[in-house]
Amino acid sequence: MDPDDDLPPTDAAAALQLIQDQRSVAARRLAPDARLLYWPWGVAWLVGFGLFFLRFPPGERELVGLPSWLPLTVLFALLLAAAATQAAVSVRAYGQVSGESARRGQWYGCAWGLGSVSVYAGFGQITEHLPHDLASLLWSATAVGLTGALHMAGGAIWLDRDLFRLGVWISVINLVGAIAGPGWHALVVAVAGGGGILVAGAIARRRQRQRS
Structure with a gap:
């Protein structure tokens, strides 16, 4: 082995390239694959709410003869799997990160948890007095609306345009579905x-990949 290989670069261009290479390596190690953060949730919504539409479509006639408990069970199972996947990926990628960024992530996670629990606790006292279709619409529209709002908040915290735009998109389609009414919202x-x-x-x- 040539001992000169271990020496620092002697010109500014080589030094700058070395710094950029090291930054790229660090970014790849810290940044988890975005597909693991997004796709489990996308599949959960596509399959879970899709089953809701098939079992509880607009009107009285169901499109597919599914047990009434199946759509909600599948949706919750897929959402729990998505949350577990995101938690595992995030801990692996950011577990050693500390400082302001770590605190933002922790507080943002608390906002998700406490916000969801407090909203659902209140609705639990109301929905039993509503017809089944309206109660389902209230629960789903609120859950999706809260998701959109927190995505926009996350985009604002980290100045992430893609996350903010996704929050806007979710909020808009939630509004469209809520106006369309029960059944259509799930679709x-x-x-x-x-x-x-x-x-x-x-x-x-x-x-x-482009940044890497």
């Missing part, structure tokens, strides 16, 4: 919401 969220999250993950991954 809009499944196709436009779940599909939009899958597309956002593909775009985010492509930009990761």
